[in-house]
Amino acid sequence: MPRTNPCDSGVRSGRMAKAEQLADAAAVVHEFASEAADIADAYLTLCVHAGIAGGDVICCARLGEYSRGENHSEAVKLLATVDWNGSRRLQVLLDMKTRAGCSHTPVSREQVTRAGRAMDGLLRAAREAQ
Numbered sequence: 001m002p003r004t005n006p007c008d009s010g011v012r013s014g015r016m017a018k019a020e021q022l023a024d025a026a027a028v029v030h031e032f033a034s035e036a037a038d039i040a041d042a043y044l045t046l047c048v049h050a051g052i053a054g055g056d057v058i059c060c061a062r063l064g065e066y067s068r069g070e071n072h073s074e075a076v077k078l079l080a081t082v083d084w085n086g087s088r089r090l091q092v093l094l095d096m097k098t099r100a101g102c103s104h105t106p107v108s109r110e111q112v113t114r115a116g117r118a119m120d121g122l123l124r125a126a127r128e129a130q
């Protein structure tokens with residue numbers, strides 16, 4: 001059984017603020033890099049964490065709870081119960097998380113583009129869900 005935390009409007013607005021802050025940081029990193037490849041891993045990591053927070057907001061708004069487990073696949077499954085497209089976007093981000101944050105291999109331009117789109121979609125849905 002997935003582990004969840006209950007949430008109220010305070011938790012929801014806090015998670016939304018965190019999602020926006022991470023997305024803003026991702027935009028700044030992307031904008032000021034001299035070469036896209038120089039910041040691809042950092043940008044993608046920020047997108048992942050912004051997307052996770054956005055997914056939490058959606059779950060909070062629609063279910064009154066969000067996933068708290070270390071296994072992010074539980075968050076994807078919980079999100080899928082209320083936002084199938086959002087769960088797909090979150091899975092896209094999570095699939096790239098390890099490569100961006102823990103691997104010696106940099107992420108590709110295509111992955112950077114996909115991460116930005118997935119994050120943007122999750123944040124749009126989170127704003128609408130609020």
